[in-house]
Amino acid sequence: MSTAPIQHLRPALDPAAITWRQLRRDAFWQAIPAWREIDEATFCDVAWQEKQAITSPRKLIETVGPLAPADFIEDFEQGLHRAPMTVRISPYVIGLIDWSNPYADPLRRQFLPLASQLQPDHPMLTLDSLHEQADAPVPGLTHRYFDKALFLAHDICPVYCRFCTRSYAVGTDTDLVEKVSIRANPERWDRAFQYLGERIEVEDVVVSGGDSYRLRADQILEIGNRLLDLPNIRRFRFATKGLAIQPMKILSDTPWLDALTQVVERGRKLHKEVCIHTHFNHPNEVTGITEDALGRLFERGITVRNQTVFLAGVNDEAATMTELVRRLSYVNVHPYYVYVHDLVRGSEDLRTPLHRALDVEKAVRGSLAGFNTPLFVVDAPGGGGKRDAHSFEHYDRRTGISVYAAPSVKPGAFFTYFDPLTSLDPAIQAEWQDPRKAEAMIAEAIQAARATS
Ligand code: SF4
Known part of the structure; x- marks a missing residue:
């Protein structure tokens, strides 16, 4: 065996620079x-x-x-x-x-x-900006994409996020919003499973809400087994933010973890994929407790993917986002999506202009393996579904309007996303306050998109 020294092409690295592996255990x-x-x-x-x-x-x-x-x-x-x-x-x-x-x-x-x-809401904001209810044939079951459906099992979470896209339904009423009810209800669940069985093209289901952490072990088993029993369903994921805000549940709620494991293992025998989609937004959310919890899931062969929301003052710097995706990769979570913040009531201070997300995406891409590099998406308001943030047909940074098309979801339609007003020139901000001028700016943007697409 050769003992000749290796001529390194890169300078030696100070171990202190590997910050994403330094998880706090104090x-x-x-x-x-x-x-x-x-x-x-x-x-x-x-x-x-x-x-x-x-x-x-x-x-x-x-x-x-x-x-x-x-x-x-x-x-x-x-x-x-x-x-x-x-x-x-x-x-x-x-x-x-x-x-x-x-x-x-x-x-x-x-x-x-x-x-x-807090900042005033954008004038184009609506409560259910993604039109989930309009695309729901059964209450709490949204069928927008050809082969995929979103099943909202219930309306409670272990944490309430200020920027929740589903603020129209999740949690209890506030002074500002009276919620649509999507409580756990056997009849509603029956109708959802009946619909999923009848739509033979559906192969993929997201079980969300609310949050799967809030489902009891017997409910995890019921939902999991009923989905596995449907021949057309090939894969589904339980969505939970719980891993980011209460990782110790994985280490101390054995009945819940065993129920999930049972569903995943039965799925594997049937050649169907069952996994977890989670929601970390900042590297500080990942600690030694998280590492232990994710290690437990990994030992049981449970795949975990992450969906981050791009938030001003939280993760809208390239260094923070890079640290987050490195840290998630280190604990075996696949960084899957980064969502440009939806238009959600009362959270305008957390939104950024689209171009900020595009800049951060460019900085992150190339720093990790492709399968650990998140895709930055805009969930097109009005029900266009998730679009690669870079794939706009037109983007006017002056008015803050970007226009997307979604040919496989709603052919021929255009979907508009709006940068926060505070990111625009004061004269344009004033134009947005005039409904006629706002309408004219949007019409002009759609016309420009049509001309180029
Ligand atoms: S955990 Fe998810 S569903 Fe619950 S409030 Fe937060 S973003 Fe909304």
């Missing part, structure tokens, strides 16, 4: 006054996490005490009155927030609305 939650004495076993018990979830400003004060300044709490209370989503945050996330600067913290920004940061 007792970070003990910085929170109410949890100073809480040991790791208690913190990693999912039942404890559920009991301690923050659901109101009062509970936040009781938990974090002096860490949250009085004006911050006041700002949060005011923000809640104008929010489409209620609040529910796990202790895991509360412990990961940097309370020395909660205004800028990327996890706080996702879940706690602050009145001082």
Whole structure:
């Protein structure tokens, strides 16, 4: 065997530069006054996490005490009155927030609305911007793509995200939004499975809601087995944000994990794919607890893919997004999609112009293997489905209007996406406030798209 030294073509790397592998394993939650004495076993018990979830400003004060300044709490209370989503945050996330600067913290920004940061909604915003209800032959079952359907099993989540696309239905009513009901209901489920069996072209189902973490073990088995029993269904995924905000469930809720494993294994014997689609948005959400949980899923042969939402002040920098996808790849999660933020009520401060996402995409592509490089997509408002963000027919950065076509979903139709008004010149912002001028700008953009497509 040769012992000759190898002439490296690259400079040696300082191990400290491999930041995405440095997952925190400290007792970070003990910085929170109410949890100073809480040991790791208690913190990693999912039942404890559920009991301690923050659901109101009062509970936040009781938990974090002096860490949250009085004006911050006041700002949060005011923000809640104008929010489409209620609040529910796990202790895991509360412990990961940097309370020395909660205004800028990327996890706080996702879940706690602050009145001082809210911006007026875009004039073209509608509550169900993706038209999921219009494409639903059965309540809670959207059939838009030829071979794929979205089954909303229920309407509850272990966390409520400020920017939820499904704010028209998910969670309880807020001062701003009265929700459409998609509760877990045996008759509604029966009709959904009947429809899926009758539509022989459907092979692919997303089980979402709400969040699959909130389905009981027996419900995971029921949904899983009923889908596996349908000959036309070849693959389905349980959608959950739970891995990002409560990873300890995988380590401490054995009946739930066993139920999921049973469905995955039965699927494998039938040559059908069952996997998890999850939702991490920032590298700080990935810790040693996440690594252990994802390791457990990997041992059981359960594939996990990630769908990130592109959020201002959270992951709209190339370095943050690159770190996130590297960290996810390291813990065996496939970074699958990055969604340019949908037009969702009360979350305009989290949206970015399309060109920002395009720039970050260019920076990320090439830094990892292709199968671990996410596709940046715009979920075209009005029901066009997911389009590669770069595939617009027309994009006018001055008006902030991009136009997409979706020939295999709705042939001949054009779908428009709108950059946030604050990213535009003040004169154009003023034009958007005049409905006639807004209509004229949109018509002009569609005409330009038609001319080039
Ligand atoms: S977990 Fe998913 S469905 Fe639930 S509030 Fe967040 S984005 Fe919406």
